[in-house]
Amino acid sequence: MSKQYLIIDNGAYNIKAGFNNGEESAPLKVYNAITRTKDGLIHIGNQFKTHTKNFSGIQIKRPFEQGHLTSWETEKPIWDYTIDQISPKREIDPSNIHLTLTETPFQLPQLSSNTDQIVFEEYGFQEYYRCTPPSLVPFGVDTSIVNPDFTLVIDAGFNFTWIMPILYQKVYWEGVRKLPVGGNLLNGLLKEIISFRYYDISDDPILINTIKESTCFFASDFNQALKKKANLGCEFVLPDFKTTATGYVVCADAPKVSADSQVLNLYDERFTVPETFYHPEIMFDTNGSTASNTLLQQAPIKSLTDLVVSSIMSCPEITRPLLSANICLVGGTTNIPNFKTRLLLELTKELSSNWKVIVNDKQNDTLPDEMSWYGGVNLTNEDVINNISISKKDYFEHGSNWCQKQFGFKNL
Known part of the structure; x- marks a missing residue:
């Protein structure tokens, strides 16, 4: 049986x-959380979407904290669910995979070691390559538009936004x-x-x-x-769980709003x-304790x-x-x-007028959150994947630190 290549872009969301x-090839998207709904039932991954229509009062436990994978007790059941969903008709054999x-850039070495241990000792995968999501993007770009040798990847995810220059398919960590x-x-x-302004929707x-x-968008000015x-x-119609379970924006082709519906009028x-x-200080203005803190208000926070x-x-x-001519979102x-x-407007003001500033998104009709996954697929088609991967035999022979030596940020 030929070796299979499994790609997991382990996002926090x-x-x-x-x-x-x-x-x-196409990715399955799984909600990276364990949830408990109002009726007390526990759901893993996407289960809550099909088991309930009332999402109010839902409690969400994520394996990520501050962008780092800290809880394998939470993550492992989600992975088990994900692997079952990928291959529902037959059991997959990790020893042939x-x-x-992917993992967060600058992941703490101990947390990375925990991941390596799960991969080899719990699941028993045959070979393994660990990297950051942006580092896979150059392998998924449209090369007629973007130069994969000089790519500036801006990865705006659930917890953070990472700006990562990639030179000749390698991350330039100093940048x-x-x-x-x-x-x-x-x-x-x-x-x-x-x-504060309208309804309490904190639950x-x-x-x-x-x-x-x-409803949200970026203003040009x-x-x-x-x-x-x-x-x-x-106008956003809030869920009433009779006509709508999720809510919707009132527009020409939207359902007629009933008289007893609660409507949220959103402006600025x-x-x-x-x-x-672009103005990170906004995050302090909505919080009473930080808005009045002079030290925080005067802190030089970069946009x-x-x-x-x-x-x-x-x-x-x-x-x-x-790099300025090959920016990928x-x-x-x-x-x-x-x-x-x-972003194009702001960067054009700041960068040299002699430089081209080109921002690319949605290449090859690929969704922005799937770019890294498709890059991972293309990487496994390259011969280099055999040279940069670690086998289960190598892991047990050299010890748990071997993965960190191979996959860590080497040029810092």
């Missing part, structure tokens, strides 16, 4: 997992930057604003995420948008929350633009204009409308 099946797995803003922080800001994390995804906020309003919240990427410029300028001089948070346009 969704796991993207699947086998390399040639042109038919090469696993490509890596992190912005502590992601989908989770935007959800928290939106929850505080809506709960409905699924609803908050739905409101963010369906934030100050102008504030002046015209009355014209940028929208729609673009103020995402603006945190996404500052960090992208800093990342490019820390790379070798000859590569800088090449990945990660679920980049789905917020106008993300690409706003």
Whole structure:
């Protein structure tokens, strides 16, 4: 039986997992959490979506904390569920599988070692390659548009936004930057604003995420948008669990709003929350204890633009204009409308006028949060995968530190 290649992009919000099946390859997305619904039932992964329509009061336990995989007690059942979903008709044999797995950049070595132990000692995979999600992106880009040898990947995920320059398919670690803003922080800001101004929805994390995804956008000019906020309003119908279980935005083709429906009228919240990427101080203004803290208010917090410029300028001089012309957006948070346009506007102001600034998203019709997974699929088609992987035999022969020596950030 020929060796199979399993790719798992282990995101903090969704796991993207699947086998390399040639042109038919496609990832399965699994909610990376264990949830308990109001009726007291425990659900793993996507189970809650089919077992209940009432998501209010749902409790969510994630294996990730501060972007790091800290709880394998929570993660392992989700992995078991994911592997069962990938291959429901037959049991897979890990001893015949090469696993490509992603992890957070600068993961603590002890946490990485825990992962290596699970991979080889619990599951028993035959071969293994561990890397960061952005490092796989150059293998998934459209090479007629992006130069895979000089790529600046901006990965806006659930917990953080990572800016990662990749030179000749290798991460240039000295240029890596992190912005502590992601989908989770935007959800928290939106929850505080809506709960303060309108209704208390703090017990409905699924609803908050739905409101963010369906109403928020980036303003091309934030100050102008504030002046015209009355014209940028929208109505969001809250779930009543009779006509809608998730809620929806009122538009021309939406169902007629019943008289007893609760309607949320959103105005400046729609673009103020995402603006945190460019004005991080916004995150303090909605919290009483931090808004009044002078030290925090005066702290030099860098925006996404500052960090992208800093990342490019820390790379070798000859590569800088090449990186600015090959910027790739990945990660679920980049789905917020106008993300690409706003970033392009901001970077054009800051970078040299002699440089081309080109921002790419949704290449090859691939969703931004699936780019790393498809890059992983393409990497397993390359001969180099055999040279950079570790076998189960190597792991047991050289000890648990061997993986960290092979996969760690070497040029720091």
